[in-house]
Structures are given as C-alpha cells and as structure tokens.
Amino acid sequence: MNWFGxxxxxxxxxxxxxxxxxxxxxxxxxxxxxxxxxxxxCFATVAVAExxxxxxNPGFEQGITGWIYRPGYESQVSCVDGxxxxxxxxxxxxxxxxxxxxxxxxxxxxxxxxxxAYCVEAxxxxxxxxxxxxxxxxxxxDASGKSLKQIAFYGLSTHSKPHDWKKxxxxxxxxxRNPLPEGTKSVCIRFSFYEANRDCQGTVMVDDVxxxxxxxxxxxxxxxxxxxxxxxxxxxxxxxxxxxxxxIDYKGDRICLDRFGSHYGSVASFPDVGFIGSGHTENENxxxxxxxxxxxxxxVDRPAAKLTCQDIRLQKRSRIRNLLLTxxxxxxxxxxxxxxxxxxxxxxxxxxxxxxMHPWTFTATEYLAESLDGTRVEGTFTGDxxxxxxxxxRWSAIYDAPTGKGAVTYVLDAPTDDDWRTRYWDVxxxxxxxxxxxxxxxxxxxxxxxxxxxxxxxxxSVAQRWKDTAAQVAVTCAAMKGSTPCE
Ligand SMILES: [Ca+2]
Numbered sequence: 270m271n272w273f274g275x276x277x278x279x280x281x282x283x284x285x286x287x288x289x290x291x292x293x294x295x296x297x298x299x300x301x302x303x304x305x306x307x308x309x310x311c312f313a314t315v316a317v318a319e320x321x322x323x324x325x326n327p328g329f330e331q332g333i334t335g336w337i338y339r340p341g342y343e344s345q346v347s348c349v350d351g352x353x354x355x356x357x358x359x360x361x362x363x364x365x366x367x368x369x370x371x372x373x374x375x376x377x378x379x380x381x382x383x384x385x386a387y388c389v390e391a392x393x394x395x396x397x398x399x400x401x402x403x404x405x406x407x408x409x410x411d412a413s414g415k416s417l418k419q420i421a422f423y424g425l426s427t428h429s430k431p432h433d434w435k436k437x438x439x440x441x442x443x444x445x446r447n448p449l450p451e452g453t454k455s456v457c458i459r460f461s462f463y464e465a466n467r468d469c470q471g472t473v474m475v476d477d478v479x480x481x482x483x484x485x486x487x488x489x490x491x492x493x494x495x496x497x498x499x500x501x502x503x504x505x506x507x508x509x510x511x512x513x514x515x516x517i518d519y520k521g522d523r524i525c526l527d528r529f530g531s532h533y534g535s536v537a538s539f540p541d542v543g544f545i546g547s548g549h550t551e552n553e554n555x556x557x558x559x560x561x562x563x564x565x566x567x568x569v570d571r572p573a574a575k576l577t578c579q580d581i582r583l584q585k586r587s588r589i590r591n592l593l594l595t596x597x598x599x600x601x602x603x604x605x606x607x608x609x610x611x612x613x614x615x616x617x618x619x620x621x622x623x624x625x626m627h628p629w630t631f632t633a634t635e636y637l638a639e640s641l642d643g644t645r646v647e648g649t650f651t652g653d654x655x656x657x658x659x660x661x662x663r664w665s666a667i668y669d670a671p672t673g674k675g676a677v678t679y680v681l682d683a684p685t686d687d688d689w690r691t692r693y694w695d696v697x698x699x700x701x702x703x704x705x706x707x708x709x710x711x712x713x714x715x716x717x718x719x720x721x722x723x724x725x726x727x728x729x730s731v732a733q734r735w736k737d738t739a740a741q742v743a744v745t746c747a748a749m750k751g752s753t754p755c756e
Pocket of ligand 1: 355357476
C-alpha cells in the first residue's frame with residue numbers, strides 16, 4: 270500500500286491533506302510520561318549537540334520529559350543509549366497495542382507565533398513494522414482542544430524497508446505547504462502507531478526532534494503565486510514548490526491539476542534519501558539561487574499575483590544537492606515550453622530524475638505516443654497504477670473525453686545517449702501523471718551539461734478524431750526542434 274501517497278519511485282505526491290490524513294492518531298488516553306519509568310542507560314556520558322530549538326528536550330537527554338502518551342504505556346517506550354553521537358534516544362515498541370507520544374501543546378501566541386512559519390525535524394530509525402503503520406506528524410487543535418487536522422511528515426508501513434537513522438522534516442505555518450487550519454490555537458508534534466484492530470507491532474526509534482522557526486522561500490517583492498492568463502491558457506506559478514508550474518487551464522477547463530502535492534517541475538530521487546526538488550520538502554528543500562520573470566519580454570521585479578499577457582517566462586537557477594538546474598518555463602501562442610539544463614558539481618548517484626512532471630486530470634481517458642523509431646504506442650487509461658508507454662518518445666499525448674480536450678507533449682531536446690523514458694502514471698481518482706524519467710539508477714557525471722526541453726500544446730477535438738488532431742499538433746511542434754528559446 271502506498272500509504273504516504275508516495276509511490277516507490279513515483280515523484281509524488283502527498284495528495285490532498287484530507288486524503289493524506291493518517292490514522293495513526295487515536296486519541297484515547299493521555300498521561301504524562303514519568304522519567305522514572307523509562308529505562309535509562311549511559312547516555313549521560315555522550316556529548317550531545319547544543320539545544321537550539323523550541324522543544325525543551327529534543328534529544329531525549331532528559332528521558333521523555335515534555336512528552337505525553339496518547340495513548341500508551343510505560344512498557345512500550347524506552348529511553349536507551351543510541352550509540353555514536355545520539356546520546357539517549359527513545360525506542361517505541363507498541364507490543365500489540367496502540368501507541369502515540371507527543372509534545373505538550375504548543376500554544377499559538379505563546380510558544381508559537383501566528384505569523385511565523387516553523388520547521389520540525391526528527392531523526393528516525395525503522396527496525397521494521399510487522400503490523401500497522403507509523404507516522405511522524407503534528408496535530409492542530411482549536412480553543413476547546415478539539416483536533417482540527419493531522420499533518421503528516423513521514424510514514425512507515427509494513428512494506429517500508431527497515432532503515433538506519435534518517436532525518437525527516439516538515440514545515441508548517443504561513444507560506445508553507447501546511448498552513449494551519451483556521452481556528453488553530455495549539456499544536457503538538459507526534460510519533461504514533463495505528464492498526465485497525467489496535468494490534469500495532471514493530472519498533473521505531475526517535476531522536477533529535479527539533480522545532481525551529483523557518484523562513485519560507487519568499488522572494489522580495491514577489492507574491493506567493495502568480496496566475497497568468499496567456500491566450501487561451503491560464504497557468505499558475507507556485508512558490509511553495511520553489512517556483513514551478515502548478516496549473517494548466519485551457520479554454521476554461523482544467524486539464525492539468527492544481528492540487529498541492531501533485532507536483533510539476535523537476536525532482537531527483539537519491540539512494541537512501543528519497544525525493545528532493547519541486548514540492549518535495551520531506552527530506553531537504555530545493556535551493557533557489559536565482560529567479561527572474563519576464564512579461565511580454567520585459568523583466569518584472571515585482572510581479573502581480575494575477576496578470577494577463579501574451580508571453581511569460583519564468584527563469585530559475587536552483588540546486589538540489591550537487592545537481593544544478595537552469596530552468597525556463599515560458600508560455601505564449603497557447604504553448605508551454607519547459608527547458609532544463611542539468612549539470613552536477615560532482616558525480617552524483619541517483620535512483621532517477623524526473624523532469625516536466627504534469628499531473629493531468631484523472632478523467633483523461635486515452636494516450637498516444639510516437640516512439641523514436643516512429644512506431645505508435647497507444648491505449649486507454651484504466652486506473653491500474655501502471656506506468657504507460659515507458660520508452661523514449663518523440664511526442665506523447667493524453668485525451669480527456671469529458672472535456673473534449675487533450676495535450677501533446679513534444680520532446681524538443683533530450684540527451685541521445687541516456688535511457689530516458691516518457692511515462693504516464695495511471696493512478697485512479699488521482700491523476701494521469703506525465704514524467705520524463707532520466708538517469709535510471711545511474712550517476713550524473715560532473716563536467717557535462719544535459720539539456721531537456723519539451724513543448725506542451727493543448728488541443729480540442731471530438732473523441733473520434735483526437736488522435737489525428739494530436740498527430741497534427743505534433744507536426745507543428747516538430748518545427749520548433751532545434752530552435753533556441755530567446756534568452
Ligand atoms: Ca539523543
């Protein structure tokens with residue numbers, strides 16, 4: 270089960286916060302944890318990093334002072350020596366019952382400020398779950414203490430491979446992907462297990478739970494989003510994903526989703542880490558180095574949140590670990606061109622890199638593609654969670670019968686010596702998500718620039734003729750091959 274909404278190598282996606290709401294939080298009992306009930310070993314002899322965060326006992330060096338069982342028993346929680354630099358850690362072992370530990374309530378206006386964003390990090394070690402699920406999350410409460418929302422940062426299931434210590438992180442508050450719901454008066458940080466019959470089995474260790482203020486990536490004078498009407502297109506650029514596309518509407522119909530968690534742009538999956546880039550903030554943030562916007566050819570220092578133009582270009586330089594990306598997204602003449610130049614500051618092993626993610630609507634019914642040798646690949650979307658096409662293409666297209674609209678994605682540039690693939694991930698009730706997948710289980714070498722460029726062109730067609738229409742659109746795109754976008 271894809272419990273956290275992230276496919277094994279899927280670029281994806283926490284879905285909506287509601288869909289993603291985790292069930293690891295039955296709130297049936299509350300009792301303060303007494304230090305004396307924990308098992309202490311020799312952690313006092315280990316040097317531990319200075320506490321700079323907002324939680325009083327982030328590294329469990331004072332046992333689990335400041336943490337509350339909700340629900341749980343002393344026998345399920347041990348503070349033990351974590352070896353190395355860990356000092357004391359907390360070992361959670363539900364032993365066939367529910368278990369949750371959480372911080373005392375952090376009140377908005379006291380410990381936390383309403384206009385401030387925060388980042389919470391934790392070191393986690395998964396020794397394996399045999400039954401149920403585990404979540405690193407937070408809860409938001411109203412003035413009466415009623416839970417308004419659970420926000421999940423990291424999840425484990427019985428399918429998750431055991432792993433050594435890993436840092437996992439999340440953000441909340443204004444300007445982040447997790448604004449607090451209206452009426453939130455307090456929050457807590459939580460680690461919990463859930464199983465439908467309350468039979469949770471497994472062991473997870475936790476250390477260094479650090480809560481700090483966080484400054485979301487705001488660019489001076491820039492709004493949090495830019496919605497642009499460009500001909501028959503309406504597109505949206507989103508700050509929380511470090512400035513990617515986040516909507517494609519065509520002639521008033523949404524053909525590509527605007528649902529936070531269904532990311533666009535480029536993302537890399539690193540061995541033993543996971544995804545970094547675009548809206549994936551669970552491991553590390555993409556670092557935006559430079560950002561520019563040109564509207565009808567003119568640089569705009571302080572863009573409006575909503576504008577109408579003939580030509581818009583967003584130019585970005587960013588860094589994902591040792592990968593450097595120069596990205597331009599431009600829209601004009603009812604076409605969207607996305608151009609990425611990728612280089613590595615030093616050889617960088619990856620599971621894969623996705624460029625040009627497009628979360629097309631899940632009502633899309635059919636696909637069609639022309640592979641590099643000229644053969645056609647076509648079929649219907651059935652919601653089987655398969656990766657359709659999965660080979661290099663000159664172009665590919667989707668068709669959404671309910672709206673009578675579709676879109677062609679024509680590959681203008683891609684390295685000829687890499688086994689890159691066009692994929693559409695067919696996820697029912699979520700999306701038909703397009704990816705250009707590269708560097709499958711490879712190392713990106715240093716000293717070379719890799720260029721990827723696609724043009725996406727929406728079209729309208731009756732169902733019977735859509736494939737001819739798409740093929741005609743592709744012919745018009747072929748003329749752009751070899752052209753260099755204006756700088
Ligand atoms: Ca510790």
